[in-house]
Amino acid sequence: MADFTSGFWNWYIFILLVLSFAFCFALIIWMSRGKRPAKVETMGHVWDGDLAEYNNPLPMWWLYMFYITLVFGIVYLLLYPGSGVYGGLLKWSGVGQWQKEVDRAEAKFGPLYDKYRGQDLKAVAADDEANRMGRRLYMTYCTSCHGSDAGGGPGYPNLRDGDWLYGGQPEQIKTTIAAGRLGVMPAWGAMLGVDGVLNVSEYVLSLSGRKVNADAAAAGKEKFQQICAACHGADGKGNQALGAPNLTDNVWLYGGSQQAVIKTITEGRNGRMPAHGEFLGEAKVHLLAAYVYSLSNQPEAKAAK
Amino acid sequence: MTGKRNSGKDGDPGDSGRPDKDKLYVPSLVEAQAEVSAKRPRTDRDAPKTEPSAGSRPHGGQRLATLAEADATTEALYARHKKVYPRQVHGFFADLRVLMVALTLGTFYGLPWLNWGADRQAFLIDLPGRKFNFFFWTFWPQDLFYLAVILILSALLLFFFTAIFGRVWCGFTCPQTVWTEVFLWIERKIDGDRMKQMKLARQPWNGEKVARRTAKYGAWVLFSLWTGFTFVGFFTPIRELAQAAFAFQLSAWETFWIFFYGFATFGNAGFLREQVCLYMCPYARFQGAMFDPNTLIISYDEKRGEPRGARGRVVDPKSQNLGDCIDCTLCVQVCPTGIDIRKGLQYQCIACAACVDVCDTVMDKMGYPRGLIRYTTENALEGKPSRILRPRVLVYGSLLAAIAVALVVSVLLRVPLDVDVVRDRNSLYRETNEGWIENVYTLRVLNMDDRPHRYRVSATGIDGLTLLTDVERLAIETGQVREIAVRLQADPAVLTERSTRVTFRVEAEDSPGLIATEEARFLGPGRL
Numbered sequence: 001m002a003d004f005t006s007g008f009w010n011w012y013i014f015i016l017l018v019l020s021f022a023f024c025f026a027l028i029i030w031m032s033r034g035k036r037p038a039k040v041e042t043m044g045h046v047w048d049g050d051l052a053e054y055n056n057p058l059p060m061w062w063l064y065m066f067y068i069t070l071v072f073g074i075v076y077l078l079l080y081p082g083s084g085v086y087g088g089l090l091k092w093s094g095v096g097q098w099q100k101e102v103d104r105a106e107a108k109f110g111p112l113y114d115k116y117r118g119q120d121l122k123a124v125a126a127d128d129e130a131n132r133m134g135r136r137l138y139m140t141y142c143t144s145c146h147g148s149d150a151g152g153g154p155g156y157p158n159l160r161d162g163d164w165l166y167g168g169q170p171e172q173i174k175t176t177i178a179a180g181r182l183g184v185m186p187a188w189g190a191m192l193g194v195d196g197v198l199n200v201s202e203y204v205l206s207l208s209g210r211k212v213n214a215d216a217a218a219a220g221k222e223k224f225q226q227i228c229a230a231c232h233g234a235d236g237k238g239n240q241a242l243g244a245p246n247l248t249d250n251v252w253l254y255g256g257s258q259q260a261v262i263k264t265i266t267e268g269r270n271g272r273m274p275a276h277g278e279f280l281g282e283a284k285v286h287l288l289a290a291y292v293y294s295l296s297n298q299p300e301a302k303a304a305k
Numbered sequence: 306m307t308g309k310r311n312s313g314k315d316g317d318p319g320d321s322g323r324p325d326k327d328k329l330y331v332p333s334l335v336e337a338q339a340e341v342s343a344k345r346p347r348t349d350r351d352a353p354k355t356e357p358s359a360g361s362r363p364h365g366g367q368r369l370a371t372l373a374e375a376d377a378t379t380e381a382l383y384a385r386h387k388k389v390y391p392r393q394v395h396g397f398f399a400d401l402r403v404l405m406v407a408l409t410l411g412t413f414y415g416l417p418w419l420n421w422g423a424d425r426q427a428f429l430i431d432l433p434g435r436k437f438n439f440f441f442w443t444f445w446p447q448d449l450f451y452l453a454v455i456l457i458l459s460a461l462l463l464f465f466f467t468a469i470f471g472r473v474w475c476g477f478t479c480p481q482t483v484w485t486e487v488f489l490w491i492e493r494k495i496d497g498d499r500m501k502q503m504k505l506a507r508q509p510w511n512g513e514k515v516a517r518r519t520a521k522y523g524a525w526v527l528f529s530l531w532t533g534f535t536f537v538g539f540f541t542p543i544r545e546l547a548q549a550a551f552a553f554q555l556s557a558w559e560t561f562w563i564f565f566y567g568f569a570t571f572g573n574a575g576f577l578r579e580q581v582c583l584y585m586c587p588y589a590r591f592q593g594a595m596f597d598p599n600t601l602i603i604s605y606d607e608k609r610g611e612p613r614g615a616r617g618r619v620v621d622p623k624s625q626n627l628g629d630c631i632d633c634t635l636c637v638q639v640c641p642t643g644i645d646i647r648k649g650l651q652y653q654c655i656a657c658a659a660c661v662d663v664c665d666t667v668m669d670k671m672g673y674p675r676g677l678i679r680y681t682t683e684n685a686l687e688g689k690p691s692r693i694l695r696p697r698v699l700v701y702g703s704l705l706a707a708i709a710v711a712l713v714v715s716v717l718l719r720v721p722l723d724v725d726v727v728r729d730r731n732s733l734y735r736e737t738n739e740g741w742i743e744n745v746y747t748l749r750v751l752n753m754d755d756r757p758h759r760y761r762v763s764a765t766g767i768d769g770l771t772l773l774t775d776v777e778r779l780a781i782e783t784g785q786v787r788e789i790a791v792r793l794q795a796d797p798a799v800l801t802e803r804s805t806r807v808t809f810r811v812e813a814e815d816s817p818g819l820i821a822t823e824e825a826r827f828l829g830p831g832r833l
Contacts, residue, residue, distance in 0.1 A: 031382060032381070032382070032383060033381075034381070034382040035379035035380065035381065035382070036379060036380060036381075036382055037379055037380075038379060038380045057380065057381065057382055057383055057384035058382065058383050058384070059383065059384060059386055059580060059583075059584055060383045060384060060385045060386055061386060061580070062383065062584070063383045139788075143729070143731065144730070144731055145731055146731070147729050147731050147732070147735075147745050147790075148727075148729050148745055148746075148747045148790045149729075149745045149775075149790035149791070149792055150790075151735065151743070151745060151792060152735070153731055153732035153735050154732065154735060156731070156732075250738050251738060252738060255736060256736070256738055257736075
């Protein structure tokens, strides 16, 4: 009933409903007392030469069906919301039904999840059944960003390459899923200028072993040590505590072309991994973390088995 | 439907043929049409045969009488249901119907108990398991196509048989007819034949009536519940269902469907009976479109029978100016829909041929030739030759044969392997660090065979296309689906289009010929 700001429309519906029911009842009672000639007469319409419309009587049970339909309608509106002003004897609501189904699913599947909750994440990662459950959870909640093969996409980290922004230990993965992450790369375009950005990009690419202009890279190295090293480290290997990526492994979150790197340095980047802890609950996050861990730790996971 | 052949009977007949008021009287369309045609300009075909009164009718395009001008005597707009008490009948067609009842109901009640192999119900529609056992075959939701073909085939069969034989479906195989026949049999065993049933209905409630009614309804209810139980047995293993039923451990849905289907049987076969044919069945109404003058119908031979009238057995009817119809009204008494076939073809007639059987016995007794009421065609009644092979039949027949052959061939050639390709939606494509263009797909592979297989996945469509997957051995148990993530990598230099067609191919390593292919799109940056 909260859909409307005043009670007007509720009563509007209710009054229309009452009038409709009264009209239908009156019509049917009236028709049930109606008369027709005892002899079956034509209504005067003939088609195709010999197909004619006659006023044959309807079977009496049709009349009963009309009454049954009306009574059904009234009973329905007494039991369920629908009359505009009355919520129904059964106290049914869409939200209530949803909650009931969620509770039922919770009661049924909760124990399955809880079984793994207390186990060590590495052990869970080595468990086939847990992995299957984890994969289903992953397919439901994670694929829309990270892809069904967990290979990620532009701006969404690859989860299978063993390269981690915030650390690849099971507990770290679990924290990432539960609490989310906010990865901020500030924009340096204004400070470095066009040439400065170009030079730094040459240097950054050289860290991953790309072929670059040596002079520009040397100029860029200077700027890098002044500005970038604070987060990415003097050697460019990044800092997992801050989520600053390793720039030496030729893994590029936003693309490895020089164009993309220049854009990253000039405009900065904002990466946000939403927190799933409250939404999914501890047990599911536990399974998901184990599954994600198993993606890049196959041999270890198998060895643990 | 049409009743043109009866349009010449305007002058007569009604009054002698029409049962009196308190018997059931269903105004027939044909009778009504006769009235219409009497008021229309006459054509040669409609020319009156014998009735002198017909000539006195107006010839011009006269307006028909409307409601307002009609007779002052009135009745309610709704007619009370008058129960039809069909008299028991013996004869060829009655025996044929018993045979059909035994065949159809025997199949219905017996089939779920049949096992194929040790522990596999031969006919089981396993809804939770989403599969359908049909003897040695197993069908999956992916095979729904076959169901559609079978339904089309059934419809065509119905058209085909109707065009040739008229409403034989209604009279001999329709579930409504078949179950009603069993209920009538129970009713007759408990209450006796027509006259006793009518007497019992009239008499006040005494011990005998209560006893008989209890027995009858009790027997009906038992039979109905058995029917409901069998119905559910098509969907859930019937042996387990039987155990659960005897232990009172049926699930809520099983209980619901047993009682619901039982109730429907009880109501339809016990009470609604001919009302289903008259007021609910769409087939009764559209069959007219499939009839032509060569279609077999049940018809009273008016030329031979009229004028009707009672006479002694030894009297020569010609001397009394009488036809062969002795007006015994047995044809009306045996009719399960309560009509008088002598009024011509009517939509209420379900072609059960009860009137044919009973009239033949009467003709035998009178020493007249059989067939005053018989299976015949409109052409034959008019003395013209009837043709069986005609365009309508040939078209239905050839369609039927073509679809049936196609169905059998496609079922025999069916590959019990299904592949779906779902392209990842999170990104159009991605560039790998090595500079390849990569697309991600989920392959859903369903093993519909009756044994496990190991499959190999490959993809073609682009030069140098590489397929990568984490699953080294794609082994799938019988009846299982497996989803695998698959990456395709291509060299951007060879990708000339933004979207290129690629073909996935899944083949069993252990069984040659078990191959399924599915097309998908590979997206890239296009010509750079």
